[in-house]
Amino acid sequence: MRKGDRLLVVGAGAAGAATAAAYRESGGPADVLLLGSEQHPPYQRPPLTKEFLRGESDRDDLWLHDRAWYAEREIELKLGAAVVAVDLDLAEVEDERGERHGFDVCVLATGSRPVIPDSVERGLQGVHAIRELERSERLRESAGRGSKALVVGSGFIGCEAAISLSRLGADVRMITLERLPQIARLGPDAALRIRDWLAEEGVWFEGETSLESITGDGGDPLVRAGGLEVRPDVVLIALGIERNVELAHAAGLHLEDGAIRTDSSMRTSDPRVFAVGDVAAAMNVPAGRHLLVEHWGEALNHGAIAGAAIAGATGDEASWTTAPGFWSSLGGRVLKQVAWGDGFDSSEFTERGNGAFEVSYQRDDELVGVLAHDWDRAYERGQRILEGRG
Numbered sequence: 001m002r003k004g005d006r007l008l009v010v011g012a013g014a015a016g017a018a019t020a021a022a023y024r025e026s027g028g029p030a031d032v033l034l035l036g037s038e039q040h041p042p043y044q045r046p047p048l049t050k051e052f053l054r055g056e057s058d059r060d061d062l063w064l065h066d067r068a069w070y071a072e073r074e075i076e077l078k079l080g081a082a083v084v085a086v087d088l089d090l091a092e093v094e095d096e097r098g099e100r101h102g103f104d105v106c107v108l109a110t111g112s113r114p115v116i117p118d119s120v121e122r123g124l125q126g127v128h129a130i131r132e133l134e135r136s137e138r139l140r141e142s143a144g145r146g147s148k149a150l151v152v153g154s155g156f157i158g159c160e161a162a163i164s165l166s167r168l169g170a171d172v173r174m175i176t177l178e179r180l181p182q183i184a185r186l187g188p189d190a191a192l193r194i195r196d197w198l199a200e201e202g203v204w205f206e207g208e209t210s211l212e213s214i215t216g217d218g219g220d221p222l223v224r225a226g227g228l229e230v231r232p233d234v235v236l237i238a239l240g241i242e243r244n245v246e247l248a249h250a251a252g253l254h255l256e257d258g259a260i261r262t263d264s265s266m267r268t269s270d271p272r273v274f275a276v277g278d279v280a281a282a283m284n285v286p287a288g289r290h291l292l293v294e295h296w297g298e299a300l301n302h303g304a305i306a307g308a309a310i311a312g313a314t315g316d317e318a319s320w321t322t323a324p325g326f327w328s329s330l331g332g333r334v335l336k337q338v339a340w341g342d343g344f345d346s347s348e349f350t351e352r353g354n355g356a357f358e359v360s361y362q363r364d365d366e367l368v369g370v371l372a373h374d375w376d377r378a379y380e381r382g383q384r385i386l387e388g389r390g
Contacts, residue, residue, distance in 0.1 A: 001030040001104050007310060008101055010083045010093060010247070011109030012036025014045070014296060015277030017064050018303025019107050019310075024073045026311035032075045033101060035093070037082035038132060041067060046296050048136040049160040050329055054167055055140060062133060083110075086251040088270055105272055105310055108248055108260065109303065112241035112278040112294070119213040120237065126221050127214060129237045130157060142234045145169030150223060150232040151203075152211050154181035156328045158238030159194060163331045166202040170234065174198065175209040175225050186337075189349035190359050190371055194330065201331050241294060243279045256281055259292055264319040266306035274310065276302035285321045286387045287340050295326040323386035325379070336379040338386060339369025352378075 001007065007023055007030050009016045020032050036042070043062040051057045070077055081095040092102045114129035116122075128139045139161075143149050147170045151162040154176035166172045178184065180191035181198065198205050209226040216222070220231045248260045254269035255261065259281035266274045266282055275282075277299040281290045301322060309318035325338035344361035351357050358378035361369035370382025383389075 001028065001310065003029040005030040005104040006102060007032045007105050007107070008093065008103035009034045009107045009109055010086070011107075011111055011277070012038065012042050012077065012079065013109060013111050013277065013299065014042065014064070015111070015299040015303040016107065016109035017042035018300045019109060019274075019276055019307040020070075020075045020303075021065075021073070022304040022307025023311050024075065024307075026308045026313050026317075028307070028311035030104065032073075033103075034070075034075055034077050035081060035083055035095065035101065036077070036079045039080045040133065041065070041070070041077060041079065043133065044296075045131075048130050048133060049157055050164055052133070053130075053136050053140055053161060053164040059133065083247060086247050086273075088251050088273070091272065103272075105274070107266075107306055107310075108268075108273065108275045108279060109277050109299075110244040110247060110279050112243050114237060115239045115242055116237055117211065117239065119211065121213075121215045124214065124216045124221050124235075126233060127235045127237065130161060139165075139234065139236060140168065143168050143170045147171070147233040148231075149173070149234040149236065150175065150230065151236045151238060152176070152225075153238035153240070154178050154205075154207075155185075155238060155240060156182070156326075158236070159198065159330055160328065161236055161238060162198065162203045163201045165234070165236070167331075172202065173204045173206065173230075173232070175206045175211065177208065177210055179207045181205065181207075186371055187344075187347035187349070187359060187361070189347070189357075190335075193357070193373070197330050197333055241278065245279050248275065248279065256290070257292065261290060264305075264321070265309040266302055266320075267309070274306045276306050282320050284324070284340070285319055286323060289342075291324060291340060291342060293324045293341055295324055297326060298324045321387070323383055325383065333373060335371060335373055336376070337369060337371040338379055338382045339371075340386070341369070344368050 042064045083093045085094045143165045149165045149170040149172045151158050151174040181194045183191035212224040260275035262282045264283040284291045328335045344363045348360045352375045356374035358375045359371040372378040
């Protein structure tokens with residue numbers, strides 16, 4: 001693109017901000033417009049279940065950059081204006097205010113939203129799902145010392161938040177369909193460790209328990225689960241995410257498995273449109289296949305790759321050549337995983353002393369992932385092997 005053209009980024013989260021930043025850092029001369037549905041500039045989401053939820057940090061600690069940073073790089077922020085349509089024929093998008101914005105290249109960084117089952121009554125006081133910072137703040141305000149909190153779901157969001165709520169002084173109970181927390185994703189040995197960590201943090205875990213309904217009856221939420229009825233003060237729904245791909249679907253872009261299919265440079269079926277972050281099913285070069293990831297770090301990686309590619313970069317800088325990974329802080333313990341993320345058929349757990357451990361995951365006798373706690377060399381070795389460097 002040339003000076004006077006426009007790069008338009010739909011979504012002002014991590015992936016969108018990283019795209020705009022990388023485009024400028026790679027020498028891109030076009031105008032850059034970053035459209036966000038929230039009123040806030042791009043911010044970090046991982047702390048919403050951890051230090052921010054516990055009140056150990058505040059809003060100013062969340063911002064990825066201050067507004068002056070965007071102004072210095074001539075990145076225009078237009079916030080509080082959700083995009084409602086993408087018109088590829090006219091090369092423009094329309095926001096909820098009815099304003100239209102043209103583009104020469106468009107990046108969809110629309111992210112995801114929490115899954116809320118139909119059995120949960122909408123608008124109930126005391127029922128929460130974390131995605132935006134205001135939701136984390138409201139959850140913190142509701143879960144004071146002595147309150148009763150119920151966490152539905154045992155993924156990383158649920159486990160991190162459950163520990164934070166317990167540290168705030170709440171009596172926390174977790175229910176999940178899984179026999180052990182994250183057993184399908186991490187295997188039985190790591191799942192046992194997580195269950196024990198939850199217990200040490202004061203979280204009561206109840207596996208193989210199905211949520212039947214959450215309704216209101218003029219007071220605290222009434223939760224029916226596993227044949228029982230309970231009335232917690234606070235409920236957190238942490239049952240995964242749904243990708244915000246409606247704009248892409250309506251525009252006629254190629255979708256697969258509920259995500260926008262892209263090449264390794266994040267380019268979609270329309271060469272003028274890129275997709276990054278949660279919504280992208282991108283080609284990962286060392287994996288040799290398209291991968292779906294929901295990690296904060298990969299949102300930043302996708303954005304950096306797309307921004308560089310749009311600016312004209314080539315090679316590894318403009319291609320997804322790294323293995324996806326994530327870190328999760330569960331109280332004072334950190335889990336690190338690098339993995340393709342699309343399944344395994346066996347795992348091997350190895351103790352490393354003083355509570356440290358590693359887990360290797362195989363499929364068809366090939367390494368497909370490594371999980372480590374206090375054993376960084378295993379994480380780093382896993383990266384090298386998956387990326388073909390070791």
